[in-house]
Amino acid sequence: LDFLGRCSRLNIPFFQRRYVWEEKNWIELLNSFKNKNVVPFLGSLILKEEKGNNFSVIDGQQRLTTITLLAKAIFDILPAGHKEVDSGVRNCAQSYLFYRRNQIDSFKVADIKIDHSKNDRKDYERVLKAGLQNDEVIDTDTINQDTSSKVLLCYKFYVDLLKNETTEALLSLYSSIFDRDRRIFVIIYLEHG
Numbered sequence: 001l002d003f004l005g006r007c008s009r010l011n012i013p014f015f016q017r018r019y020v021w022e023e024k025n026w027i028e029l030l031n032s033f034k035n036k037n038v039v040p041f042l043g044s045l046i047l048k049e050e051k052g053n054n055f056s057v058i059d060g061q062q063r064l065t066t067i068t069l070l071a072k073a074i075f076d077i078l079p080a081g082h083k084e085v086d087s088g089v090r091n092c093a094q095s096y097l098f099y100r101r102n103q104i105d106s107f108k109v110a111d112i113k114i115d116h117s118k119n120d121r122k123d124y125e126r127v128l129k130a131g132l133q134n135d136e137v138i139d140t141d142t143i144n145q146d147t148s149s150k151v152l153l154c155y156k157f158y159v160d161l162l163k164n165e166t167t168e169a170l171l172s173l174y175s176s177i178f179d180r181d182r183r184i185f186v187i188i189y190l191e192h193g
Contacts, residue, residue, distance in 0.1 A: 008053040008099045011115045012061050018119040019150045021062045026157050029066050033176045042067075048190040057114075058190065064114060065124065066154060067177060068097055072128055073158035074174045076138070079167060083131075089171070090132075092178055097128055108133055123151040 032042065045060035057064065075083065075093050082089045098110040110133070116124045130136040143156040162170065 008113070009055070009111065009115055010047070010064065010113055011050065011054065011056045012117045012120075013056050013058075014117050016057070016061055016117055019062065019065050019116075019124075019154070021066055021150065021154065023157060025062070026066060026070075026154055029063070030070065030158070030161075033070075033173055036176075044188060046188045046190065055189075061114075061116075065116070065120070065151070068114060069124075069127065069151065069154045070158050071174065071177050072097065073155055073162060074170050074177075076131060077159060077163050077165075078170055078174075082167070082171070089174060092174070093132060096178060098132075120149065120151050123149045127151065127155050 029042075043060065043063055045064070046058040047055040047060075048058050050056055071093065075089060078089060081087075084090065094107055094110070097113055098107070099113050100107070100110045112125055112128050114124070115121070126136070127138060130138050138155070140156040140159050143152045145153065148156075162173075165173075
């Protein structure tokens with residue numbers, strides 16, 4: 001996900017479908033990060049260059065959304081001592097999940113890197129901002145299988161699945177998500193113009 005640290009914003013165009021991945025997809029993605037014996041191939045991304053350092057996601061929004069929800073679930077589960085200001089875990093979440101329009105801006109006004117279409121934006125932003133830009137704690141017990149969005153269901157799935165893992169296991173998994181040498185993405189950039 002190194003490219004997430006370098007780009008400003010990834011826009012999910014209005015014509016993209018909602019977030020639709022389900023439990024089998026979530027498990028497969030998680031297992032690809034947990035398997036230490038194989039460098040995971042995470043598929044391809046097609047990004048169309050927009051103005052500045054912004055891109056539209058033509059293909060890959062399901063993977064990107066799932067990976068960022070997994071990272072945020074791990075961040076939320078970790079003990080408070082690992083999430084303090086200037087900790088590596090917090091810095092990683094801030095730089096890969098958010099961007100500042102101006103470097104001098106406070107993190108409190110940073111934008112979320114993945115700008116979802118209107119169908120998923122509200123729940124996605126709620127999950128990512130909770131505990132990082134505001135004091136909200138998302139109570140996963142209130143997320144309902146029948147009425148909640150797939151974004152919330154994915155987040156709940158990862159929180160419920162991982163909450164009994166050791167801190168060491170969570171840190172290892174978190175590191176593998178952002179480790180440049182531990183995953184393979186094929187990124188195709190379409191130039192503007």
